[in-house]
Amino acid sequence: MPRLSRDETTPVRFTLNGAPVSGRAEPRRLLSDFLRNECGATGTHVGCEHGVCGACTIRIGGTMARSCLTLAVQAEGATIETVEGLAPQPGRLSVLQEAFRRHHALQCGFCTAGILMSLDTLFLDEPDAGEVRIRDVLGGHLCRCTGYEPIVQAAIDAQSRLRSGNTDV
Amino acid sequence: MKPAPFDYVRAESLDEVLDVLAAEQGEARILAGGQSLLPMLSMRLARPRVVIDVGRIRGLDAVETAKDGLVATAGLRQATLLAHPGLERTHPLLAAALPWVGHVQTRARGTICGSVAHADPSAELPLCLVALGGSVRLISKRGRRRVEARDFFTGLMSTGRREDEMIEAVSFPEAKRETGYAFREFGRRHGDFAIASVAAVVTTKTIEISVGGVDDVPARRAWPRLEGSALDDALNALAWELDARDDIHADQRLRRDLVRSLGRIAITEASQCLV
Ligand code: FES
Numbered sequence: 001m002p003r004l005s006r007d008e009t010t011p012v013r014f015t016l017n018g019a020p021v022s023g024r025a026e027p028r029r030l031l032s033d034f035l036r037n038e039c040g041a042t043g044t045h046v047g048c049e050h051g052v053c054g055a056c057t058i059r060i061g062g063t064m065a066r067s068c069l070t071l072a073v074q075a076e077g078a079t080i081e082t083v084e085g086l087a088p089q090p091g092r093l094s095v096l097q098e099a100f101r102r103h104h105a106l107q108c109g110f111c112t113a114g115i116l117m118s119l120d121t122l123f124l125d126e127p128d129a130g131e132v133r134i135r136d137v138l139g140g141h142l143c144r145c146t147g148y149e150p151i152v153q154a155a156i157d158a159q160s161r162l163r164s165g166n167t168d169v
Numbered sequence: 170m171k172p173a174p175f176d177y178v179r180a181e182s183l184d185e186v187l188d189v190l191a192a193e194q195g196e197a198r199i200l201a202g203g204q205s206l207l208p209m210l211s212m213r214l215a216r217p218r219v220v221i222d223v224g225r226i227r228g229l230d231a232v233e234t235a236k237d238g239l240v241a242t243a244g245l246r247q248a249t250l251l252a253h254p255g256l257e258r259t260h261p262l263l264a265a266a267l268p269w270v271g272h273v274q275t276r277a278r279g280t281i282c283g284s285v286a287h288a289d290p291s292a293e294l295p296l297c298l299v300a301l302g303g304s305v306r307l308i309s310k311r312g313r314r315r316v317e318a319r320d321f322f323t324g325l326m327s328t329g330r331r332e333d334e335m336i337e338a339v340s341f342p343e344a345k346r347e348t349g350y351a352f353r354e355f356g357r358r359h360g361d362f363a364i365a366s367v368a369a370v371v372t373t374k375t376i377e378i379s380v381g382g383v384d385d386v387p388a389r390r391a392w393p394r395l396e397g398s399a400l401d402d403a404l405n406a407l408a409w410e411l412d413a414r415d416d417i418h419a420d421q422r423l424r425r426d427l428v429r430s431l432g433r434i435a436i437t438e439a440s441q442c443l444v
């Protein structure tokens with residue numbers, strides 16, 4: 001039974017967007033801080049740090065998760081995906097990201113990384129999710145700029161393109 | 170908004186968890202889904218000496234059916250229970266209340282037992298457990314014991330769990346025949362803490378109402394099948410009995426009003442499921 005002391009750092013290794021990463025963390029280090037400060041993956045944002053705003057939402061083992069409500073040491077061995085992994089290749093946006101651009105679904109962009117991760121996961125898990133379900137998932141995010149409506153429109157647009165296979169953006 | 174330092178134990182078995190709990194004498198906290206504990210740590214409302222991560226112990230996330238109903242074991246996630254086949258039929262109250270627990274993103278990791286252990290007065294799962302007459306199974310090196318839900322919640326975020334104990338499982342009795350169930354909640358926005366929530370269990374002869382978010386612990390009352398102004402009077406008396414308080418979300422008056430109005434709506438809805 002490994003016991004990690006409060007003052008010592010320990011190695012943490014996981015897969016981030018398909019590539020192995022490693023770093024060191026003391027037990028109290030949040031995964032959100034580890035991603036940003038150790039991995040340099042600053043696409044994941046940090047707002048409230050207690051699970052309310054959704055800015056830090058990522059995918060752990062295929063499911064949506066608040067990285068601020070996860071310790072870095074808990075992520076040992078996990079498969080983690082963040083907003084940096086969404087674009088299919090450099091210089092190209094994913095269908096969902098492109099729909100956000102088209103519908104002006106972001107202004108300052110602070111909330112965007114988390115919302116993209118939630119919606120991307122939703123469409124992977126439930127390709128036929130209806131608008132009620134989309135709004136339910138968006139209920140886990142705060143956006144101070146857009147008034148949410150453009151985000152809903154972008155999500156519906158992206159989903160219909162994904163379903164019809166019309167992914168030209 | 171960063172946790173104070175703590176030691177971290179990645180437990181590989183239940184025995185290890187119980188050893189550490191016994192050795193640390195109240196200075197250890199269990200980390201399962203982390204959706205209640207991490208905010209407490211980050212806000213430094215909890216400063217344990219050691220955090221015991223039970224997330225790697227195999228077989229902790231089962232849904233079992235026993236004679237006292239559906240048994241949710243320590244690691245069972247809220248999203249898993251919500252997706253459990255037949256839940257609407259066997260546990261209509263849970264099926265109605267679970268979508269109100271946090272957000273999609275927190276339910277994906279948060280556990281049933283974790284919410285019960287946290288015992289937030291506005292949380293939906295403790296309310297359902299009390300409303301359904303459920304129970305909590307506690308385990309320690311000294312053995313196991315069962316506590317009825319109504320005795321388990323002892324005050325604001327306080328429970329009858331002893332320092333060396335862990336919640337091994339909670340049991341939710343199945344829906345009974347000729348009984349209607351309804352859940353109602355009012356919050357500032359979906360996923361926020363309840364300002365008030367109500368669970369109603371109605372039979373042809375009785376009304377049971379449980380209220381969350383108003384007093385320190387979920388409050389349950391049993392009445393005969395009151396109707397009309399008699400029911401209004403009973404709801405009003407209940408609203409005044411509870412220790413409603415002012416906070417930044419709502420004042421006591423709104424909370425009392427919600428007990429009356431949500432209570433009425435939930436009881437009506439539960440009665441309609443009866444026929
Ligand atoms: S920073 Fe994690 S939910 Fe706000």
Ligand code: FES
Nearest residue numbers: 107109143144145
């Ligand atoms: S775009 Fe600014 S917070 Fe959402």
